[in-house]
Amino acid sequence: MTIGTDLAELTAGIDALYRAQLTEQSTLNAEGLIPVAVAEVAPRPLRDWSEAHDAIAALLARVPAEAEEAGRVGWLTEMTQSLASLARMFAGERIGFAERLRDQLRVAPEPIPQAILDGYRTELADALDALGYRSGDLAEDVRRWEDDTTVPEAEVIARLAAIQREAQARSRRLVVDIGDDWTEPAGVHDKPYSAYCDYPGRHVWLNLEFRYTEADLKHLATHEAFPGHLVHLARREALVAAGEMPLDGAQVVTNSASSPLFEGIADNGIALLDWIDGPQDIAGLALQRTRSALRCNAAWMVFEEGKSIEEAARAVAGPSFMDVHPMTRRLAFLSHELRAPFLFAYWCGDDAVRRFLDATRDWERPRVVRTLYDEMHTPTTLAAAAA
Structure with a gap:
């Protein structure tokens, strides 16, 4: 201690x-x-x-x-x-x-390999095929699926709150029960993020400059709130207060060894809630991971290959099934000195936690939850914990 x-x-x-x-x-x-x-x-x-x-x-x-x-x-x-x-x-x-x-x-200093991106692309194509999107042009199928499932801007906040309610109930049963603690969704504009968990203020700030599909909102509800950042921080707060977690567990430290697991636990929220309900969720996860990986590669292009943010955005927008302008906005972190590498925290953390969950399928759920929520880990130490 x-x-x-x-x-x-x-x-x-x-x-x-x-x-x-x-x-x-x-x-x-x-x-x-x-x-x-x-x-x-x-x-x-x-x-x-x-x-x-x-x-x-x-x-x-x-x-x-x-x-x-x-x-x-x-x-x-x-x-x-x-x-x-x-x-x-x-x-x-x-x-x-x-x-x-x-x-x-504390992650591998390299771009995300093409073989991994190809695997996501296959998962995405198979899931969209199961949903009836079979034009033979994957980019066109993604566009049509996202158009069909986009939530109108006027309904986004209410829909996010409804999904959070279901996630909250699942989190109480399957992960950590933090009582009635809640974080209220609200819209913002002109921010360098799509969504942000304001833990002290108990808000999820959703940037309404972006459009959101049902899959996006399910990901954000689980990432920012249940069983993601809200639950993770509430659990750490309770443990520190009870003297059951050392004081270093009380801090969120940007761009540090703790960052990948902080984001990775949140990014695996749907899996932690046993909430992957068919091809629509598989498609959503594959698309989210594709875009996360390619944002890492865009950061690599900027800082290791000397490209401008605009050039990198153009290079990864197509493979991400996005237009250049929203991709450029998603790369806003790259202009901030401290946050510049942070895009790797998302993908590398997601990958580390996913591997941990795969390796511990024979563990009882309380042991999995204790390891993720009651201990502080880096990708390296989490892999060692599962060995």
Whole structure:
């Protein structure tokens, strides 16, 4: 517990130091390094980045001896190394994109392979075929299916709330019961996201500049609320308050070793609720994963191949079955220094959790839920937990 408290306080101190040097006001800058903390954490006072680097190195040296008994060596090591890379970047060091993927997000520093994209394409085509979309042109079939299932803008918020209600009931039975806790859907415009879980304010902010199909809304209801971010954060808040989770579990830390699992648990919400009801959900998941993977590849094109965001958007829009303009809007993270690699957190986290669920099919559900919700993991430590 002690080293977890020290990590949380040091992370909060680095967040304060980072925020102090920001000069531009924006939605993403306002989030800082720690957009959400579900418990009070006293930031460690830090005079400058040199003192921060020394404190991180000292903490990392303590991990093997102090974390072994709790089985948290892997988590604390990767999280502290992630923090070290972030602090170096905040201090002005130029760190390459691939290095940031490896050292900050702790994921493979490479684009998503074509073989995986081809697998999604096959799943999508087979599901749409089962739904009666069989023109022989997959792009045309996707367009027709999305047109047929798009929810009118005036009905989107009410429909999202209705889906959340069903997801809430399933989550109570199958994942974690957080009582009547709720996050209210509401519309926004001109934001660098499609949807956002405002945990402190208990809202799901839905960007109405985008169109949403039934499949999109089911994904967002499970991702942002039940059993995704709302349930995950409420569970961590309760565990920290009860002294059953170390204080580092109280923080959401952007672009860190914790990010892939934070997003990956949410992205697997439909599966965690045993809610894959036929080809319409299979098509929705295959399309969502296709687009997520290709957004990763667009980020790689920008930062490793020197393309502009507009060029990358044009390159991946067609294979994503999207127009260029909405794809460009979906790549808004790429213009923000801290968030630039974050698109990989979604796909890599989704993949890590999906693999974990596949590997633990013979586990009892409470054990699966405890591992995902009651422990802090990186993709590496989650894979080890399933071995």
